[in-house]
Amino acid sequence: MKADVLVIGGGSAGLAAAVSAARHGARTVMVERHGMLGGMGTASLVHTFCGLYRIDGERPEFANEGIPVEVAERMAAATGGSPVKMGRVWVLPQHPVAFAAIADELIREAGVERLFHSELVALEPGWRARIACRGETLEIEAGAVVDASGDAVAAALLGVPDERAPAERLQRPAYVCGLQGVTGELSGLELGGRIVEGIRAGVLPKAAMGMHFRTSGRPGEVFGTLDLSGEETGAYDPTDPACLSAIESTGREVARAVVDYFRERQPGWEQAYIAHWPARAGVRESRRWIGEATLTGDEVLAGATHDDDVAFASWPLELRETNRGPKLRYPENGRAAGIPAGSLRAKGFERLFVAGRCLSCDHEAQASIRVMGTCFATGEAAGRLAAGSGSLQEP
Ligand SMILES: Cc1cc2nc3c(=O)[nH]c(=O)nc-3n(C[C@H](O)[C@H](O)[C@H](O)COP(=O)(O)OP(=O)(O)OC[C@H]3O[C@@H](n4cnc5c(N)ncnc54)[C@H](O)[C@@H]3O)c2cc1C
Missing domain, CATH: 3.30.70 (Alpha-Beta Plaits)
Known part of the structure; x- marks a missing residue:
């Protein structure tokens, strides 16, 4: 099988990456281990979209245009819900059953070929991927790859170093x-x-x-x-x-x-x-990619911007290093930091991109960028970058 862009994982980030790549004209294949899209937002029953709205908003104003807005609007129409202020930030309650159906609609409309019950088990630069389904394997030749697995599985399969917080600091499940x-x-x-x-x-x-x-x-x-x-x-x-x-x-x-x-x-x-029961327990943090750039928690707290920003990190640092509830840290100036394209580009590889909770950032920044609103935005950006680089027709 051939694809311009192969997206690994169909969570919030992979969904947005696949839709975005397909809308930019790429033949897009997405592989997902479960039988539905949405990742933690469906399989783990996480039921609130955070990071959709501006961090400093008196009213719920979207922080990132595009797919985050489309998903939010479809969700509000499906559930009849609207944004709710929780402490200093706005969130949108979401229903996992509605999310799975919205995700199906979005990829069907965009013309993404999705392979459910399929797990990436091997990857070679170039790109050649091996997918396993029920004891059978399938080869996919792809112009570009987006790792939206949440666990940076492509880094593990390629045998390259990744980043991981020490066990005692990892955000709790x-x-x-x-x-x-x-x-x-x-x-x-x-x-x-x-x-x-x-x-x-x-x-x-x-x-x-x-x-x-x-x-x-x-x-x-x-x-x-x-x-x-x-x-x-x-x-x-x-x-x-x-x-x-x-x-x-x-x-x-x-x-x-x-x-x-x-x-x-x-x-x-x-x-x-x-x-x-959920299809799987919720994991907030595991491996992270080492990218061309690494977003830091200090940058999120300073509302830093970069020349190549592709999305805003519009959620505070939500640290959950114990199971006794979150510790929230807000940007001092109330401004959302920019997420640079470099943190979506895997270091040392051509045409390999990353999105969602395993993008290139430190442990503190991950406590902000992992929320689903931000994952839609980084996924959309990674899909666009991949589509621009991934045509198999290119030399
Ligand atoms: C308990 C809990 C509560 C949370 N609360 C909130 C909240 O209130 N609001 C909020 O916005 N966020 C919340 N989050 C964070 C948020 O849900 C996740 O960080 C976000 O959904 C991550 O999206 P993702 O697409 O990066 O990864 P995931 O959602 O993990 O998706 C990755 C997908 O890749 C697939 N996959 C992985 N490896 C492979 C492979 N080898 N082959 C094929 N498919 C593969 C997985 O099956 C999965 O579907 C919470 C998280 C947890 C765990």
Whole structure:
């Protein structure tokens, strides 16, 4: 199979990269390991779009034009939702079911060829990719590649160095599940107090401390998020299957214990049940690419700009180095920093681009650029750059 642009991974960044490359005239193939697009925003049930709006906005004004706006508008039309101010920043509640359908529409309209249930397992510069699906493999020859895998898998497969924070500083994982049958208002404070009581009484495990709930906006539906340390099998390692397996099992075990406990004791929860497990637990940070440029947290805090900026990082540093909630750090001047094209270009390779949560940045900057609104913007830019460089007809 041949493509001008091959996009690895169909999360927020890969979706935008593929649509953008195809709209710029490139024959675009996207490979995605799951059976739907959206990545963490669907498979892991992450249900809020952050980073869509200007960081300093009195009103919700879009920070990046193009695909971020299109996705937001389609989402608002699908759910009837609108931007909500959370503390100092605006967010758009999103529904993973609607997101998967919007993603299908966008790639169909753009003419992207998508290969679901397909995993990139080998890559050679030039570019030749090997994709595995159910024991069969497929070769793809591509003019350019965009690594939107979230885990910089292309760097690992090429055997080149990547960046990774020390285990104790990596942003912690979380397990999100969908509940039905909850009635009445949700009070985070009250539910948190009940969980503390349950732990003290020895009815709930200590890990239940990381559990919190948010309504989806649909009658009776609530999302439960369990922040985890990731240290069930030792130091947290988001690329180690034993560690990932423990996160999945602990997530289900603790979520079930909390929901069973609330069903017995909490008014409005008598009919509550877990209706959806995620396809995978949520991982916020793993490998990052080393690019021609590296965006730093200091630059995000200073609202720095560069000559080759392609998007704005319009979210504060949201540090989650423990499972006890976020620490937010805002740019001093309220200005969003620019994300340079150099941080989307893999160092040492021609026609290899990167987007989303594994682009070239330091650990602190990743705490800002990983949000989905920003991933749409970096994906769109990477797709455009790849389309401009990736025609197989070019010498
Ligand atoms: C618990 C949690 C809560 C969060 N809360 C928010 C929030 O409220 N708002 C917000 O905006 N962001 C939030 N984030 C961050 C955000 O969801 C992610 O950083 C973002 O979705 C990353 O997008 P991405 O496209 O870079 O990567 P991903 O969404 O991880 O997508 C990568 C895709 O690549 C695929 N893939 C990987 N390797 C391969 C391969 N070898 N072959 C084929 N396919 C492959 C994966 O299956 C996946 O679909 C949260 C994250 C977590 C984990």
